[in-house]
Amino acid sequence: IAGITQAPTSQILAAGRRMTLRCTQDMRHNAMYWYRQDLGLGLRLIHYSNTAGTTGKGEVPDGYSVSRANTDDFPLTLASAVPSQTSVYFCASSEQHTGELFFGEGSRLTVL
Amino acid sequence: GQNIDQPTEMTATEGAIVQINCTYQTSGFNGLFWYQQHAGEAPTFLSYNVLDGLEEKGRFSSFLSRSKGYSYLLLKELQMKDSASYLCASMDSNYQLIWGAGTKLIIKP
Numbered sequence: 001i002a003g004i005t006q007a008p009t010s011q012i013l014a015a016g017r018r019m020t021l022r023c024t025q026d027m028r029h030n031a032m033y034w035y036r037q038d039l040g041l042g043l044r045l046i047h048y049s050n051t052a053g054t055t056g057k058g059e060v061p062d063g064y065s066v067s068r069a070n071t072d073d074f075p076l077t078l079a080s081a082v083p084s085q086t087s088v089y090f091c092a093s094s095e096q097h098t099g100e101l102f103f104g105e106g107s108r109l110t111v112l
Numbered sequence: 113g114q115n116i117d118q119p120t121e122m123t124a125t126e127g128a129i130v131q132i133n134c135t136y137q138t139s140g141f142n143g144l145f146w147y148q149q150h151a152g153e154a155p156t157f158l159s160y161n162v163l164d165g166l167e168e169k170g171r172f173s174s175f176l177s178r179s180k181g182y183s184y185l186l187l188k189e190l191q192m193k194d195s196a197s198y199l200c201a202s203m204d205s206n207y208q209l210i211w212g213a214g215t216k217l218i219i220k221p
Contacts, residue, residue, distance in 0.1 A: 042116065042199070042211035043155070058208070090154060097207045099145045103154035 002026050006091050006104035013081050013111050021076045021107050023091035030096040032074040033058075034066060036087040037106075043090065049074055050096055081111045114138045116212035118200050123218045124190055132185045132198050132215045140205020144176050144183045147199040149214065155199055159185070187217075195219045 004025040013019050025032065030051045035043040045058030049068040063085060065077045074093075078085055088108050092101040115137045124130040136144065143162040147155040161167055161176035161183060173186040185198055197214040204210055 040213060042213045043201075043209075044211075045208065048208070097142075099143050099160060099201065099203045099207075099209055100157045101147075101155075101209070103156070105154055 004091060004093055004102050004104040006089075006107050008107060009105060010108045011110070013078075013109060015081055015083060015111055017081050019078045019081055019109070021078075021089055021091070021109070023074045023076070023104060024072050025074075025091075025093040025102070026072065027093060027102065028071060029093035029102070030071070031094045032068065033092045033094075033101065034064070034074070034076045035090045035092065036060065037090060038087050046076065046089075078109075081109075083111045085109065086111045114202075114204060114210045116200055116202060116210055118198075118212040118215045120213070121216045121218065123220060124187075126190055126192060126219055126221050128190050129186065129188050130190060130217065132187075132200075132217065134183045134185070134200035134212060136181050136183070136200070136202040136210070136212075138202040138204040138210050141178065142203040142205065142207055144174075145201045145203065145209065146174055146183075146185045147201065148196050149199060150196045158198075190219050192219050192221070 007022045033048045034046040047066040049055045091104040094101045118134045146158040149155040159174040166175045171188045199214045200212040201209040
């Protein structure tokens with residue numbers, strides 16, 4: 001059982017480049033989330049999706065976009081990466097309206 | 113505004129007991145959650161409180177006082193593997209988790 005899978009696990013990216021972080025879950029959870037985690041700060045929600053076909057903006061959505069074409073996949077795209085987007089990105093899923101989130105292993109992104 | 117406060121770092125001795133406190137202020141309340149995160153790994157769910165009182169789960173217990181906006185995580189019989197960051201999160205009225213910055217727990221032999 002894979003649970004929730006993210007790719008890539010690590011990436012170095014030049015500023016201005018486009019990047020998509022992939023996230024796939026096999027638990028059939030309705031809700032999915034993208035967070036970024038920076039030293040000294042709590043997890044900050046970028047975007048979320050309560051069900052396939054719908055998405056919403058979190059606390060720090062600028063510079064990021066998401067799509068939810070089906071239940072399993074929730075990719076996060078940086079249209080034109082900037083150094084301030086250097087962070088560890090976590091994808092997570094849950095049953096809707098519960099706080100028990102299942103996290104992927106994280107994607108460490110460095111923008112130079 | 114919404115805010116979660118917890119200590120940045122704590123140190124404890126192997127075999128001892130440690131209490132990690134968390135105060136929260138969120139728009140609405142749908143539960144208080146604790147997660148454990150080992151260095152370089154993803155957070156994993158530990159506990160959930162929605163009613164006042166103590167929830168015990170093995171060596172770990174979590175307490176909630178809604179009137180005080182306060183929770184704590186109690187870890188007993190500390191083991192070296194308990195060295196990790198412990199994240200407190202409150203679920204607001206929109207069912208979104210608001211996260212604290214985490215408490216790094218260092219266990220010494």
